[in-house]
Amino acid sequence: MRELSLNVLDIAQNSVSANASLIEIELSENTSDKELLISVSDNGKGMTPEQVENVRDPFFTTRTTRKVGMGIPLFRFAAEMTGGRLEIESEVGVGTRVRAYFKTDHLDFTPVGDMTSTMISLITMNLHIDFVYKRKLDDKQFTVDTRQLKEILGDVPLNEQSIAMWIQQYINENSKQLTEV
Ligand SMILES: Nc1ncnc2c1ncn2[C@@H]1O[C@H](COP(=O)(O)OP(=O)(O)OP(=O)(O)O)[C@@H](O)[C@H]1O
Numbered sequence: 001m002r003e004l005s006l007n008v009l010d011i012a013q014n015s016v017s018a019n020a021s022l023i024e025i026e027l028s029e030n031t032s033d034k035e036l037l038i039s040v041s042d043n044g045k046g047m048t049p050e051q052v053e054n055v056r057d058p059f060f061t062t063r064t065t066r067k068v069g070m071g072i073p074l075f076r077f078a079a080e081m082t083g084g085r086l087e088i089e090s091e092v093g094v095g096t097r098v099r100a101y102f103k104t105d106h107l108d109f110t111p112v113g114d115m116t117s118t119m120i121s122l123i124t125m126n127l128h129i130d131f132v133y134k135r136k137l138d139d140k141q142f143t144v145d146t147r148q149l150k151e152i153l154g155d156v157p158l159n160e161q162s163i164a165m166w167i168q169q170y171i172n173e174n175s176k177q178l179t180e181v
């Protein structure tokens with residue numbers, strides 16, 4: 001995959017499929033450690049420990065009937081290529097957290113890319129799901145929480161074009177501010 005934002009979209013789609021009502025996406029970069037953490041957590045149906053193992057390593061799975069998904073293995077590969085790692089915590093009936101750590105100074109580090117588009121797609125295509133998008137760079141951060149947006153907007157849906165454009169601008173401007181010195 002050309003940019004990590006596409007991996008994030010894929011991982012968050014898993015949370016949507018798992019019937020989550022709340023999905024939290026966090027990108028946290030520490031410039032002195034040269035480390036980026038991408039975390040996607042949900043309150044969906046969760047997985048058993050055996051399922052988690054199969055998902056991490058689809059080629060070593062003993063079950064051949066299951067369609068071999070590639071979303072998580074590709075995300076893991078992108079992280080491990082940089083000397084990082086992927087962790088999955090999951091509990092049936094509680095939810096799942098996928099965390100990928102990247103070494104940003106590694107030659108094989110893939111740029112984060114267009115996270116704004118990933119968030120806008122997720123938010124506007126899943127109106128019944130709440131999203132928290134948090135972005136941190138060292139000691140700076142910003143958060144977008146659709147629960148707060150819905151409270152302000154009342155009955156106006158988040159996929160209404162002017163609203164979607166406003167959210168897009170809000171994320172873009174805050175992302176820009178985060179990287180400005
Ligand atoms: N957040 C999650 N909650 C519950 N189950 C999950 C979650 N993420 C992944 N899974 C389980 O792990 C499987 C593998 O996920 P993965 O993204 O690797 O592949 P996929 O979604 O099946 O296929 P693909 O992403 O290639 O279309 C999923 O089919 C699902 O059963």
Ligand SMILES: [Mg+2]
Pocket residue numbers: 010011013014069070071072
């Ligand atoms: Mg998937």
